[in-house]
Amino acid sequence: MKPWTTLLTAVALGTAAVVLLTARSWRTALRILLDLLTAVGLIRLSAAQTWTDLAAAAVVVALRQLVSTALLGSGHRTERPGGAKVLFGTGHRVDRPGGADGTSPGGPG
Secondary structure (H helix, E strand, O other): OOHHHHHHHHHHHHHHHHHHHHHOOHHHHHHHHHHHHHHHHHHHHHHHOOHHHHHHHHHHHHHHHHHHHHHHOOOOEEEOOOOOEEEOOOOEEEOOOOOOOOOEOOEOO
């Protein structure tokens, strides 16, 4: 590994640590770290252009996708019975205003 890719990797780790300390969100810090490490891998690939480096970059991108999906969730919303919505990956519940069937408190309409 070239010294500048080592430096960029260290900068990516430092940036993720700063985000973790300031935002106090490990998910945000992990997303930033994975994005920056993907960028470092692509920069390294652009300089080397060998099949081994191409395979390494493909593995980095695949791992980033797997880790993002497994740990961070897809972030899509789904509706549960009773009208409550849950944002997957966060554990937050979002209730609808009004009744459980989505109508206003005064009735339909």
